[in-house]
Amino acid sequence: KRGSDRIVIDDDWPGYSVDLFSHPAHYSGDLDSVIVPHGVIMDRTERLARNIMDDLGDHDLVVLCVLKGGYQFCADLVDKIKALSRNSTRTIPMRVHFIRLKSYMNDQSTEDLHIVGAEDMTFLTGKNVLIVEAIVGTGKTMKTLLKHVEGFRPKMIKVAGLLVKRLPHNTACLPDYIGFEIPNRFVVGYALDYNEYFRDLNHICVISENAKMKYKI
Numbered sequence: 001k002r003g004s005d006r007i008v009i010d011d012d013w014p015g016y017s018v019d020l021f022s023h024p025a026h027y028s029g030d031l032d033s034v035i036v037p038h039g040v041i042m043d044r045t046e047r048l049a050r051n052i053m054d055d056l057g058d059h060d061l062v063v064l065c066v067l068k069g070g071y072q073f074c075a076d077l078v079d080k081i082k083a084l085s086r087n088s089t090r091t092i093p094m095r096v097h098f099i100r101l102k103s104y105m106n107d108q109s110t111e112d113l114h115i116v117g118a119e120d121m122t123f124l125t126g127k128n129v130l131i132v133e134a135i136v137g138t139g140k141t142m143k144t145l146l147k148h149v150e151g152f153r154p155k156m157i158k159v160a161g162l163l164v165k166r167l168p169h170n171t172a173c174l175p176d177y178i179g180f181e182i183p184n185r186f187v188v189g190y191a192l193d194y195n196e197y198f199r200d201l202n203h204i205c206v207i208s209e210n211a212k213m214k215y216k217i
């Protein structure tokens with residue numbers, strides 16, 4: 001199955017030189033390489049939207065956007081789903097709800113996970129729910145969220161993750177829709193941050209060691 005349902009970026013793929021693409025000048029020197037250019041993200045997202053509609057397009061859909069890192073992927077994915085809906089006779093009413101999870105300090109995952117905006121989600125009952133996450137690392141965040149959402153008894157729950165890190169232990173809990181499987185490196189851009197920096201970068205990039213020091217808190 002590996003490779004047939006996602007784009008696999010191998011460990012020895014050096015990425016593209018940052019200078020081959022435009023990027024904000026305030027980040028020059030902070031980036032090692034571009035591993036997924038913005039255009040490729042958009043093209044892959046368009047295909048994920050079609051797969052999602054094929055599976056979930058029979059019933060009201062509630063999209064759960066996991067902030068902050070997921071806002072761009074969620075917005076673009078919803079846009080693509082909307083485009084499919086307006087060009088087809090089979091359309092679905094769609095809601096978008098935002099929740100916030102925070103578990104990262106610098107580039108390290110911390111144990112305590114806070115869910116904000118998920119207290120009363122009774123509107124999920126009986127609905128098809130699509131959880132939208134930008135990146136899945138260990139899968140701990142996704143597992144916690146799934147458990148919480150299941151409590152509201154939706155009709156179906158699916159997870160879309162733009163990026164999944166290749167780790168030895170996360171295979172048990174993977175998104176149903178995966179954009180790219182990437183090496184276990186810390187990535188930024190396309191709304192993914194490092195201590196709130198780099199959200200204003202279009203491409204998904206690997207940051208330099210220098211930048212990790214520069215923006216450390």
Ligand code: 5GP
Binds near residue numbers: 103104133139193
């Ligand atoms: P997990 O619980 O799967 O280990 O971590 C998931 C969360 O950690 C993601 O929702 C994301 O916020 C953050 N995260 C994991 N890896 C990265 C990364 O490479 N870059 C950024 N910016 N965030 C990451």
